[in-house]
Structures are given as structure tokens and as C-alpha cells.
Amino acid sequence: AQTVTQSQPEMSVQEAETVTLSCTYDTSESDYYLFWYKQPPSRQMILVIRQEAYKQQNATENRFSVNFQKAAKSFSLKISDSQLGDAAMYFCAYSGGATNKLIFGTGTLLAVQP
């Protein structure tokens, strides 16, 4: 069975600084996708970034980038130039095969200090 592990329950970063959130996963599938979702206090789940497993190049979206290490089954999220609006719960998620089923990690609560 596939699993997703986030070992950092809470993280804190100063505004304008850089922070990295960690995620590891386990799967025997060869075709899969990895995601980082953000859930602010409003509880609205928002997709931050997505990585296709077959792509070696790390995905980037503006201030957000990932470090995808396929052999190590590691998928970390780097947030550069942190802003107050980045404060939220961040979930790492996995999806494999012909399904939209997402397997979520336990989340990392990110606080941004002004």
C-alpha cells in the first residue's frame, strides 16, 4: 500500500526567508503523481504544485519549488521569499494509476513570523 509521511508537524519561518517542508512516500507503482496542497484557516484546499514521477525536472511555480528525489522517494517543498499569506497547513499527497484518489500525509503547519 502507498503511504505518505510528513515528519514535521510544525515549522516556522521569518517573512522573506526560505523554508523547506519535507515529505517521503512509499509506493511500488511506476506511474504516479505527487502534490503539495495548502489549507489555510478557511479550510479551502488549494493545489500549490504538482510533480509527475516520470519527469526528472523539478516542478516550480513562482516562489514554490520541489526537490523530487525519486530513488529516495523524497518530495520536499521549498518556499522562497515567504509571505504572511503562506501561513497554512501544507499537505503532501500521492496519486497513482488511473485514479484521482489522493493519499495525504499528516500535514505541516507553517507559521510565518513578521
Place this chain on the structure above:
Amino acid sequence: KAGVTQTPRYLIKTRGQQVTLSCSPISGHRSVSWYQQTPGQGLQFLFEYFSETQRNKGNFPGRFSGRQFSNSRSEMNVSTLELGDSALYLCASSFQLAGSYEQYFGPGTRLTVT
């Protein structure tokens, strides 16, 4: 275009009652997935529907059921409510049944069972 809508947004029910939650996907989306979010268990997959057919089901008791209509709207039903069913129920819609298509989440229905 309009996002995913969920109704009602908040619900209070008594133990033993049943409840029906509704999810209207983004226009054109044929895939709808449901998730339960609790502080203790985190985000757990309930079911996934595509073109009115249940394609995938999570590890939940038979009290949890769902369906999808021809217009892609989906409902989930929980019978004989238990205190542990108190949770945020999220639905997500996508154009296709594949991780390559982004899933969009609704704002959730907060169910409280007393």
C-alpha cells in the same frame, strides 16, 4: 467559471440520524471524489465517482455511501450517525480520472454529531 460547491456548509445532527451531503463539480468535470478530514485521522479518502460509477472506495463502513448523477453532481450519505463521524467532508472534482488533471476542492461541509 464557478468552483466546486458543497451544501450545506454546516450541519448539526444527532447520533443515530442520517445525513446527505451534496457536491456540485465544476462544469464539465466528470470525476468527483470525497474525503473526510478529522484531527485524529487526518484526510482520508471515502469514494471516487466517474460518469455515475463508483470507481474506488476507501476503508469506511457501509454506513457511508454515495452516488453520482448524470449531471455529475454527487451526494454522500451517512446513516446511523456516530459521534466519530463529526468531521469536515471535502469533495474534489476533476475533468478526468487521472492524476495528470488537477483536482479542485470545494469549501467542505462541517458535520457535527451530538
